[in-house]
Amino acid sequence: MPTRPLEKVLYVEDDEDIQRIVRMSLERVGKMSVEIVSNSTQAIERIKAFKPDLVMLDWMMPEMDGPTLFRKMQQDAEVAALPVIFITAKASPRELEELVRLGAKGTISKPFSPKDLPDQLRGLWQALPD
Amino acid sequence: MDLVNAPEHSLRDEPNLALLAKGREQPDPRRVLADRVDQLYDQLWIGILGAFLLGGIATYELWEPRYRGLVLFWWGLVSLVTIASSWLLVSYRRSRDKLAEADQWLRWLGLSALAIGTVWGFAGAVFFPAHTDEQQVFLAFLLAGVVAGGIPVYSGSWPIYALYAASALLPFAYVLATFGNRLFAELAALVPVFYAVNVAIAYRLTKVFSTGYRLRYAFRELTDDYRALNKRLGDQLQELQEASRQVEESGRKLTLFADRAPIAVIEIEPDGRIQRINPAAEVLFGYAPAELVGKAVETLVAAAARAEFTQQWRPVVESGTPLFAQLIRNLRRDGLEIVCEWTLTPLVNSEGRVLSVVAQGRDMSAQLEAERMKKEFTSTLSHELRTPLTSIIGSLQLVNSGTMGTLDEDVLELTVIAERNGQRLLDLINDLLDFEKIRSGKFDVVPEVIEIDELLRETLLLNRAFAERYKVQLVSSGSLPQLRIRADRKRLLQVLTNLISNAAKFSPQGQAVEVVVEMLRDRVRVKVKDRGPGIPDDFHAKIFTRFSQADSAIARQKGGTGLGLAICKHLMELMNGKIEFEDRPGGGSIFWIELPRMEPCQTPEEG
Numbered sequence: 001m002p003t004r005p006l007e008k009v010l011y012v013e014d015d016e017d018i019q020r021i022v023r024m025s026l027e028r029v030g031k032m033s034v035e036i037v038s039n040s041t042q043a044i045e046r047i048k049a050f051k052p053d054l055v056m057l058d059w060m061m062p063e064m065d066g067p068t069l070f071r072k073m074q075q076d077a078e079v080a081a082l083p084v085i086f087i088t089a090k091a092s093p094r095e096l097e098e099l100v101r102l103g104a105k106g107t108i109s110k111p112f113s114p115k116d117l118p119d120q121l122r123g124l125w126q127a128l129p130d
Numbered sequence: 131m132d133l134v135n136a137p138e139h140s141l142r143d144e145p146n147l148a149l150l151a152k153g154r155e156q157p158d159p160r161r162v163l164a165d166r167v168d169q170l171y172d173q174l175w176i177g178i179l180g181a182f183l184l185g186g187i188a189t190y191e192l193w194e195p196r197y198r199g200l201v202l203f204w205w206g207l208v209s210l211v212t213i214a215s216s217w218l219l220v221s222y223r224r225s226r227d228k229l230a231e232a233d234q235w236l237r238w239l240g241l242s243a244l245a246i247g248t249v250w251g252f253a254g255a256v257f258f259p260a261h262t263d264e265q266q267v268f269l270a271f272l273l274a275g276v277v278a279g280g281i282p283v284y285s286g287s288w289p290i291y292a293l294y295a296a297s298a299l300l301p302f303a304y305v306l307a308t309f310g311n312r313l314f315a316e317l318a319a320l321v322p323v324f325y326a327v328n329v330a331i332a333y334r335l336t337k338v339f340s341t342g343y344r345l346r347y348a349f350r351e352l353t354d355d356y357r358a359l360n361k362r363l364g365d366q367l368q369e370l371q372e373a374s375r376q377v378e379e380s381g382r383k384l385t386l387f388a389d390r391a392p393i394a395v396i397e398i399e400p401d402g403r404i405q406r407i408n409p410a411a412e413v414l415f416g417y418a419p420a421e422l423v424g425k426a427v428e429t430l431v432a433a434a435a436r437a438e439f440t441q442q443w444r445p446v447v448e449s450g451t452p453l454f455a456q457l458i459r460n461l462r463r464d465g466l467e468i469v470c471e472w473t474l475t476p477l478v479n480s481e482g483r484v485l486s487v488v489a490q491g492r493d494m495s496a497q498l499e500a501e502r503m504k505k506e507f508t509s510t511l512s513h514e515l516r517t518p519l520t521s522i523i524g525s526l527q528l529v530n531s532g533t534m535g536t537l538d539e540d541v542l543e544l545t546v547i548a549e550r551n552g553q554r555l556l557d558l559i560n561d562l563l564d565f566e567k568i569r570s571g572k573f574d575v576v577p578e579v580i581e582i583d584e585l586l587r588e589t590l591l592l593n594r595a596f597a598e599r600y601k602v603q604l605v606s607s608g609s610l611p612q613l614r615i616r617a618d619r620k621r622l623l624q625v626l627t628n629l630i631s632n633a634a635k636f637s638p639q640g641q642a643v644e645v646v647v648e649m650l651r652d653r654v655r656v657k658v659k660d661r662g663p664g665i666p667d668d669f670h671a672k673i674f675t676r677f678s679q680a681d682s683a684i685a686r687q688k689g690g691t692g693l694g695l696a697i698c699k700h701l702m703e704l705m706n707g708k709i710e711f712e713d714r715p716g717g718g719s720i721f722w723i724e725l726p727r728m729e730p731c732q733t734p735e736e737g
Binding site: 017029110 | 516519520528
């Protein structure tokens with residue numbers, strides 16, 4: 001379990017409405033600091049600048065999809081160690097298993113509850129190894 | 131009718147006619163003898179009648195008071211011999227087995243001929259010396275006539291004739307020789323010559339008759355054979371005509387089937403050349419029959435798939451192995467590639483040789499495209515519907531939770547309705563997707579070891595809030611500590627949640643929904659009991675079928691897609707379990723699920 005609480009979350013998502021809801025959920029309900037990235041190709045740069053505790057990735061995005069972005073992060077030493085959680089509308093068990101096999105620390109399926117999202121994230125955060 | 135393995139028509143089982151005819155080249159001599167005896171007896175009455183009449187005439191002519199006693203005695207002999215011979219003739223006529231006793235009858239006839247001949251011989255020997263010259267001439271003529279007349283009567287057997295003629299002539303010849311007259315002595319010397327000539331004629335006639343009988347037999351048997359052969363040929367011709375008619379009829383039927391069949395039918399030679407195609411194949415590939423007949427069947431296979439096709443084709447023609455429902459990429463005349471499902475059936479003759487291959491195929495392109503589109507649609511539905519719903523439900527939740535500040539009560543009521551219906555829409559989408567996956571067999575069940583008590587605790591926790599919304603209590607009873615089952619945790623939760631939410635929705639306010647766990651011999655049963663309206667009788671049969679809801683008005687009010695129980699049933703079956711329901715005594719229903727339980731010794735934790 002990490003010693004410090006979860007404070008900074010970066011979310012890569014192309015849908016502006018969902019961006020706004022996640023921001024409101026995490027900032028207002030979860031009292032976290034949130035950075036949203038719309039274009040996945042700029043994600044790694046922005047992660048390096050924001051230095052989040054945890055990264056949330058959407059699966060299906062134009063330009064570059066979540067799994068591809070995740071693999072790119074794993075090849076970049078500076079961000080490879082960051083815990084990544086996928087938020088996806090794909091719900092088949094096989095696909096979710098595939099994400100965990102890739103190294104994701106957890107999955108949250110869409111639609112999620114913005115009321116419960118901060119608690120879900122904190123739960124996953126606390127389950128991480130130190 | 132199996133044209134290929136139709137029984138062969140052959141003459142193999144018919145008796146060999148050539149063999150049958152052999153051995154008849156030499157007719158049975160016993161039969162020939164019997165026929166000759168028969169002929170002799172046929173003519174015997176002429177001899178008897180002749181002897182009787184001539185005997186009468188001679189008695190009259192030779193009548194001399196001096197020799198009255200001798201002539202009367204002779205007349206008595208004639209009568210005796212003719213009566214005895216007549217009696218012999220009658221006996222022969224009445225005898226049954228003329229064939230077997232032919233020898234015997236011939237001997238009797240010989241005796242009869244000897245007796246008649248002796249009577250004439252007696253006349254010649256006794257009356258000749260004692261009578262006048264005129265009477266001597268009469269006697270000489272009489273004897274010559276009797277001996278000559280015996281030829282047609284006894285010529286069926288020359289020894290009998292020889293005996294007859296000898297007994298008639300010898301005493302007469304002896305009398306002539308010893309008469310003391312030179313002319314008579316010379317005549318006596320001529321008698322043996324006369325005798326020999328007559329016997330020689332009789333001998334010739336006997337031979338001619340024998341030959342005649344043999345020929346008659348041969349002819350009769352030939353005729354019989356010919357008739358039998360003719361009949362057999364006629365029968366076989368009829369059978370052949372019938373078989374030919376059947377084959378023709380089958381052929382017409384087959385042609386009709388192929389011509390009218392909606393699937394493409396191609397007959398292919400073992401060397402891969404197209405023999406003929408049906409109209410459906412013409413339409414499918416866009417070729418006229420004349421353009422394809424004689425061409426290699428590979429013409430119809432897409433270039434990239436030819437190597438694979440050759441591999442599939444080989445066992446069909448080499449060992450006569452049929453090929454079933456094989457998808458093959460084909461090439462139309464216009465260059466368009468289509469995917470068809472083919473069944474290749476080799477036509478094998480009784481020696482196991484492949485005569486031709488019948489290929490039946492149908493265009494699967496549209497179906498495959500439809501399947502691909504359905505898959506794409508399902509995936510799109512999953513993503514494109516969930517994304518906006520995430521925004522709708524998420525926004526409303528944030529508003530309804532009060533995070534964004536307090537709302538006017540009327541507004542809040544409306545946003546709660548909006549959120550609930552958003553959730554309902556989401557449930558419908560999830561159910562539809564689940565159902566589609568189950569139907570296409572793409573549903574994954576990931577079994578794991580589950581502690582039943584722990585699972586029920588989680589289920590109650592997750593559904594408490596839902597039950598409260600309907601002002602229904604959720605209580606559990608029964609506990610099976612340590613009891614484990616093997617199932618997909620998420621799917622089992624889905625089934626139990628479905629049953630509990632159904633029970634809660636239909637329970638009257640203030641009532642309780644009970645969740646009870648029981649252990650059976652080798653299974654675990656979880657019951658969900660409610661005090662709702664129960665299941666109407668006419669709905670019992672279709673409760674687990676999709677889109678079935680007992681009361682659509684209630685369905686609209688309470689929500690639900692009508693797919694829930696159908697999905698539950700599929701899920702339970704996928705987990706080797708089952709789901710059932712029964713009426714609850716005192717009102718309401720009991721839905722229960724059953725799963726095989728794990729023996730304690732099987733669990734890894736305790737092993």
